[in-house]
Amino acid sequence: DTEVTQTPKHLVMGMTNKKSLKCEQHMGHRAMYWYKQKAKKPPELMFVYSYEKLSINESVPSRFSPECPNSSLLNLHLHALQPEDSALYLCASSPRGYGRTTDTQYFGPGTRLTVL
Amino acid sequence: SQQGEEDPQALSIQEGENATMNCSYKTSINNLQWYRQNSGRGLVHLILIRSNEREKHSGRLRVTLDTSKKSSSLLITASRAADTASYFCATDGLGNNAGNMLTFGGGTRLMVKP
Numbered sequence: 001d002t003e004v005t006q007t008p009k010h011l012v013m014g015m016t017n018k019k020s021l022k023c024e025q026h027m028g029h030r031a032m033y034w035y036k037q038k039a040k041k042p043p044e045l046m047f048v049y050s051y052e053k054l055s056i057n058e059s060v061p062s063r064f065s066p067e068c069p070n071s072s073l074l075n076l077h078l079h080a081l082q083p084e085d086s087a088l089y090l091c092a093s094s095p096r097g098y099g100r101t102t103d104t105q106y107f108g109p110g111t112r113l114t115v116l
Numbered sequence: 117s118q119q120g121e122e123d124p125q126a127l128s129i130q131e132g133e134n135a136t137m138n139c140s141y142k143t144s145i146n147n148l149q150w151y152r153q154n155s156g157r158g159l160v161h162l163i164l165i166r167s168n169e170r171e172k173h174s175g176r177l178r179v180t181l182d183t184s185k186k187s188s189s190l191l192i193t194a195s196r197a198a199d200t201a202s203y204f205c206a207t208d209g210l211g212n213n214a215g216n217m218l219t220f221g222g223g224t225r226l227m228v229k230p
Contacts, residue, residue, distance in 0.1 A: 040223075041222070041223075042204055042220035042221060042223050043159065043204075043220050044220075045217065048217065088156065090158055092158075092159075098217070102146050102147050102208040102218070104149065104164060105159075105161065105218065106161070107159040108158050109157055110156070110157065110158050112156065
């Protein structure tokens with residue numbers, strides 16, 4: 001299995017809802033990432049997990065809460081989002097843990113989030 | 117924050133022509149990667165060039181890196197309609213624990229007309 005999967009593909013939520021995005025990889029990768037991408041902009045790093053521990057939080061608002069239950073799974077819990085949080089949320093993984101020589105990152109197809 | 121700037125922002129060419137995209141960055145790097153993104157989809161890794169390399173080839177792709185100018189270029193030869201996508205350069209920084217933390221350039225939107 002050489003892919004990163006993300007569910008759901010699309011999500012529409014109200015500002016008072018609680019929802020979660022899920023990311024899964026079975027390549028044995030030790031680093032996993034969440035990125036946010038607005039239309040016609042590059043991906044912006046949100047979080048990095050290395051060996052299931054949070055290594056980097058790029059000053060992301062607390063309404064985004066990441067979780068790494070095991071080495072294959074990464075979740076992003078969403079609560080009280082704002083319309084400006086509408087974006088494509090991309091998950092990625094890479095073979096080695098954070099802090100080592102740069103690896104290729106393998107991206108999932110993304111979740112298109114719309115906040116009403 | 118965005119490390120790199122890409123030029124041009126958009127490029128439209130005919131099938132069979134070559135496409136050249138440029139990327140400039142600000143800080144010293146370990147290496148530079150190029151990714152491709154089809155509309156609204158995930159990114160696909162194309163090529164990685166290390167800071168001690170000057171040129172690298174992969175199929176129809178040719179990447180150059182000039183660390184003195186802090187710039188890189190991606191050349192796609194004999195373009196095809198299927199090459200239509202956005203192309204991003206991504207850099208990682210030097211220093212402790214800087215690896216694997218990629219910063220993406222603004223991207224070039226390439227359209228190849230059949």
